[in-house]
Amino acid sequence: MIELISAARCTGCNICVAACPTNVFASSLSGPPVIARQADCQTCFMCELYCPEDALYVAPAAGAPLGLASEADAPLPLGTYRAAIGWTPATAANRSVDAMHAVLSAK
Amino acid sequence: MGFSSFAPSGLHLTCDVLVLGGGPAGTWAAFEAARTGARVVLADKGFCGTSGATAPSGTSIWYVEPDPKLRAAAIVSREALGGFLADRAWSARVLETTHAALHELGARGYPFPVDGAGNPIRVSLQGPEYMRLMRKLAKGAGVRILDHSPALELLVDEAGAVAGARGIRRQQGDGWQVDAGAVVIATGGCAFLSRALGCTALTGDGHLMAAEAGADFSGMEFSNAYAIAADFASVTKTLFFKWATFTDEAGEVIPGAASNGGRSVIARHLQKGRVFARLDRADAAMQANMRAAQPNFFLPFDRMGIDPFTDRFPITLHLEGTVRGTGGLRIVDETCATRVPGLYAAGDAATRELICGGFTGGGSHNAAWAVSSGRWAGRAAAEFGRRAPNGRVRRGAGTAGLRDAGARPFDPAEAARTVVGEVHPFDRNYFRTEEGLTRSLDRLDSQWARLTASAPADGTNVLRAREAAAMTAVARWMYRSGLARTESRGMHRRIDHAAADPAQRHLLTAAGLTEVSVSHRPAPPLAADAAEQRSSEGIAA
Numbered sequence: 081m082i083e084l085i086s087a088a089r090c091t092g093c094n095i096c097v098a099a100c101p102t103n104v105f106a107s108s109l110s111g112p113p114v115i116a117r118q119a120d121c122q123t124c125f126m127c128e129l130y131c132p133e134d135a136l137y138v139a140p141a142a143g144a145p146l147g148l149a150s151e152a153d154a155p156l157p158l159g160t161y162r163a164a165i166g167w168t169p170a171t172a173a174n175r176s177v178d179a180m181h182a183v184l185s186a187k
Numbered sequence: 188m189g190f191s192s193f194a195p196s197g198l199h200l201t202c203d204v205l206v207l208g209g210g211p212a213g214t215w216a217a218f219e220a221a222r223t224g225a226r227v228v229l230a231d232k233g234f235c236g237t238s239g240a241t242a243p244s245g246t247s248i249w250y251v252e253p254d255p256k257l258r259a260a261a262i263v264s265r266e267a268l269g270g271f272l273a274d275r276a277w278s279a280r281v282l283e284t285t286h287a288a289l290h291e292l293g294a295r296g297y298p299f300p301v302d303g304a305g306n307p308i309r310v311s312l313q314g315p316e317y318m319r320l321m322r323k324l325a326k327g328a329g330v331r332i333l334d335h336s337p338a339l340e341l342l343v344d345e346a347g348a349v350a351g352a353r354g355i356r357r358q359q360g361d362g363w364q365v366d367a368g369a370v371v372i373a374t375g376g377c378a379f380l381s382r383a384l385g386c387t388a389l390t391g392d393g394h395l396m397a398a399e400a401g402a403d404f405s406g407m408e409f410s411n412a413y414a415i416a417a418d419f420a421s422v423t424k425t426l427f428f429k430w431a432t433f434t435d436e437a438g439e440v441i442p443g444a445a446s447n448g449g450r451s452v453i454a455r456h457l458q459k460g461r462v463f464a465r466l467d468r469a470d471a472a473m474q475a476n477m478r479a480a481q482p483n484f485f486l487p488f489d490r491m492g493i494d495p496f497t498d499r500f501p502i503t504l505h506l507e508g509t510v511r512g513t514g515g516l517r518i519v520d521e522t523c524a525t526r527v528p529g530l531y532a533a534g535d536a537a538t539r540e541l542i543c544g545g546f547t548g549g550g551s552h553n554a555a556w557a558v559s560s561g562r563w564a565g566r567a568a569a570e571f572g573r574r575a576p577n578g579r580v581r582r583g584a585g586t587a588g589l590r591d592a593g594a595r596p597f598d599p600a601e602a603a604r605t606v607v608g609e610v611h612p613f614d615r616n617y618f619r620t621e622e623g624l625t626r627s628l629d630r631l632d633s634q635w636a637r638l639t640a641s642a643p644a645d646g647t648n649v650l651r652a653r654e655a656a657a658m659t660a661v662a663r664w665m666y667r668s669g670l671a672r673t674e675s676r677g678m679h680r681r682i683d684h685a686a687a688d689p690a691q692r693h694l695l696t697a698a699g700l701t702e703v704s705v706s707h708r709p710a711p712p713l714a715a716d717a718a719e720q721r722s723s724e725g726i727a728a
Contacts, residue, residue, distance in 0.1 A: 101233030101242070102387050103335055103357050122387035123421040124243035125486055129315050140487035142382045142421040155490055164482035165315060176298035179479035180311035183426065184247055186473060 081121035082138050083148045085112045086158065089135035099130035118145065125161055134159030134168075197361030200331070202226040203572035204565070205352055205367035207338045207393055209235025210242070211554065212534025213373030214321035215288070215561030216568070220371075221328035225569035228365050229330050230354060232337040232374070232388045236322040237315075239375050240385040240510050240535070241557070244314045244424075245481045246550035248558075250289055251282050258282055265552070266717050269513075269544020270676035271692055272406075274711040277541040280521070281552075284559040292317075295324060311480070312554065336363055337392065339653050340585025341370060341400045341530070349400050349529035350581050355650065366581060368572025369529045371564045372397050376510035376535035377661040379610045380603060383414055383505035384421045384483075391509075393536045394664075395657035397516055399584040402525040402532070403698035405517040405708075406540040407661075408668035408679040411616045412511035413454065413504035414549065415446055415464070417495075420487035423505055425450075425549055427477055427484060430469035434499060436461050447548075451680070454504055454613045463499040506611050512678065513539040513547055514665070517696060522567030523560050529571060531564035533557070540694060545677015586700065587638040587659075588652035597641040599651035605634055606658040610665070620683045624670045631663045635700070664697040671695055671705040 082104060085096075090112035097105040097113050101124065106116035112135070115121075123142040128134070137154045139146045148154060159168070166174030204220040206213045209231030217229040231238050251261045262278040289309045293299050297320055299307035326332060338354035342364075353364040374393025378386035394404070414423035425446050433444035433453060441462065443452040456462045469477060474496055478485060488495045509515055516525050516532035518541070523531050534557040543552050583589065588597075609627040610616050638659060644652035672695060674688035675681050693707040 097358075098334065099234050099237050101238040101385075103233065120387070122385065123382070123487075124237070124385050125483060126237040126243055126315065130237070138486075140490035141419045142487075143419065155492060160489075161482065161486055165313065167315070175313075175316060176300050177479050178245070178300045178308075178311055178313055179476040180245060180247055180481070181300070181308045182476040183473070183480045184310060186476075 081118060081123050081142065081145055082115055082127060082136065083145055084137040084151060084154065085115065086135040086137075086151050087112055088151070089133045089158070091133055093132070095130050095132065096127045096136060100127050128159070128161050129165065129167055131162070134162060197356055197359060198333070198363040200228055200363070201366045202228045202331070203368045203575075204228075204371065204568045205230065205365045205369075206371045206373055206565070207352060208232070208239070208373035208375060208534070208536070209322070209332065210239030210373065210375055210534060211318070211321065211557035212536070212561035213371070214318070214325050215558050216371045216373055216533050216565030217325045217330040218321070218328050219562045219565030220569035221325065221330045223566060223569045225573055227330045228333065228367070229325060230333040230336045230338055230352070230363070230365070232392070234334045235325070235332050236318050238388060240383070240389065241554070242314045242318040243385045244483060245311060246314060246554045247311045248285065248289065248309075249282065249551045249555035250285060250309045253283070253286060263716065266544065268546045268677070270546065270687065271713060271717060272540055272544030272677065272694060272710050274541050275714060281542050281555050281559040284562055285555040288558045288562065292320065296320060333363060337650055338396060339649060340583045340589055341396045342366070342581040343400055343584045344579040344581055347401065347527070349527055350575070350579055352396070353583065357650070368575030369531065369568035371531045371533055371568050372516060372536045373533045373561060373564070374536050376508055376512065376515065377658060378508040378510045379506055379607055379658055379662070381506040381508070381611065382421045383416070383423050383507050383510070386507065386510055389510055390654040391657040391661035392653060394516065395653070395660045396585070397525060397527070397530060397532065398660060398700055399586055400530060401527045402530060403517050403696055404514060404664050405538040405694055405696055406514035406545065406668075407509070407664040407697045408514065408672045408695060409540070409545040409677050410509045410512035410514045410665040411619070411678055411680070412507040413450065413617060414507050414511065415450070415453070415502055416505050417487055418501040418503040419491065422484055422487055423507070424481055424484045427466060427481070428464060430466045430473065431464040432467050434463045434465070438499070450504070451617065453502070454617050457504060458613055461501050464502045465497070465499045466495045467497070469496060504613075506616070508610070509661070510535050511547060511549060511553065513543045513545060514668070515539065521563065523564035524567060529575065531568045533560040533564040545679055587635070587641070587656035588644045588649060591643055592639060593641040595642050596644045596648065597638050597652065599644065599648055599655045602634060602638060602655035603651070603658060605630065606655065606662050610662050617680065618682050619669050619680060621670065624666045628663065628666050628670070631659055631666065634659050635663060639701075660700060663703050667703045667705050668695045668697045
């Protein structure tokens with residue numbers, strides 16, 4: 081589930097507040113949004129994709145938080161998923177990479 | 188009945204078509220309706236573009252080139268699995284409509300991969316990319332999108348026709364009401380709060396609202412799909428477990444365990460202890476293909492420091508209910524109309540028996556059905572909605588959680604726990620028996636009676652209250668249908684009736700809230716070649 085909002089990276093744009101399908105975030109008047117309803121997180125990773133600053137980290141465990149306190153606790157750099165699907169300028173070529181046809185046709 | 192508990196202060200809109208749900212079916216319905224010139228509002232429980240089971244995942248889609256032989260083979264190939272309940276004419280319509288839709292998606296900017304000759308390969312869609320584009324297309328066609336705006340009840344006119352809906356705006360803290368000429372229910376299936384990817388919001392809300400307006404259901408016994416996932420993770424991708432070796436706690440291979448045709452063996456083992464998987468049958472090339480096909484599948488593993496190709500990891504089965512089951516709102520004609528005037532159904536909320544019978548895998552047919560039923564429902568709702576009379580008197584059709592019928596409101600969390608306790612366990616839902624289903628129905632029926640004899644939920648609890656009521660209602664249609672089908676067919680598996688019964692090759696209709704009734708209708712006629720296949724292979728069980 082969602083565990084981190086990097087205060088250093090977040091610009092307070094509140095896109096995550098809008099984009100989260102289960103309304104987990106709440107905007108705050110000063111600074112980054114807050115994880116207001118963490119238990120409602122469905123671990124879908126969509127907030128990471130919509131964050132233009134790679135300021136969010138969704139931990140892999142769906143049942144309970146792992147207790148990550150800061151970006152340094154994340155095992156991988158923030159933003160790896162957005163890069164993988166081609167939603168960063170540098171990785172845009174990945175948008176049309178989809179080998180599902182090869183998986184489907186394998187015997 | 189007393190008064191509704193929530194005043195629809197806030198936003199009040201009028202339009203021709205109101206679409207409830209912003210996944211693939213809802214966005215296609217809204218896009219299609221708006222393109223005919225209709226005024227369209229789409230209300231999503233979450234955010235249209237990220238909501239639902241498709242957006243966070245990747246999906247194959249049932250796309251077959253318009254070669255009559257290929258199309259016929261594609262249709263016939265799944266008939267046995269579905270228990271010979273699907274309809275070939277509907278399947279052909281879906282293949283045709285989906286084919287056209289995917290070509291249009293490509294033309295409008297969907298980045299399909301290309302083959303060596305530079306031709307687009309249109310057999311799969313990446314959820315985030317697909318749903319971002321669908322939101323853009325709907326908005327571009329003039330659809331007004333209300334995000335974070337769950338509907339709570341339908342509005343009906345004096346004649347009983349559906350004429351809008353109302354709900355709440357979670358981020359504004361007020362309500363909305365949309366007076367519409369017609370409504371499309373595209374709220375998805377019901378997965379009963381399981382952790383299956385993207386399913387949290389899929390609690391059968393649209394099923395309940397439609398039933399309160401008088402709609403009925405078909406195929407609700409086909410509602411016990413379970414998907415394989417790492418036990419710590421949300422990401423379900425049963426397809427990839429085709430390359431898995433399944434082992435027990437001691438590391439011994441579990442005989443017969445497989446993602447397809449051996450999932451019940453896994454369920455049996457999970458009743459006794461842990462089950463592990465390792466995708467050790469994928470070679471280096473396939474590993475690379477899997478990563479390029481589904482980056483999201485690997486997120487939980489990479490972040491846990493697990494290599495799923497070389498490490499053993501514990502697995503579980505997440506209930507997918509009717510999200511991947513085939514039961515849903517009964518459709519009465521080719522426009523995807525329900526039996527209630529002004530009310531249409533599309534996607535997972537509608538029955539998928541027409542093209543799948545009693546079984547589907549992930550994606551593929553489900554994705555094609557969402558596209559096709561969405562387009563048909565959107566077009567028909569636009570036509571109906573534009574002709575709807577002005578000045579109708581509307582009233583809310585909602586029941587449990589909304590109307591004043593008792594001294595105090597019920598506890599939504601407790602009600603939800605009760606339903607989950609009846610539908611998640613394998614010994615109740617996966618392996619069904621008359622005794623188990625009857626015992627569950629006793630509890631679910633008395634819960635429904637309790638919920639409808641309560642005071643309305645207050646503002647902060649009303650959504651959770653309606654979700655709990657919806658799940659209770661859906662579970663009752665499921666189990667009443669499962670009790671009536673005294674055989675095993677499609678995904679419906681009765682331990683006390685393990686074989687298919689040729690006399691029950693029919694469709695079940697479930698209806699009602701206070702009392703649930705189940706009746707049967709004839710299945711489509713069996714084609715001569717299907718009959719042949721049936722006798723040579725035996726009916727799917």
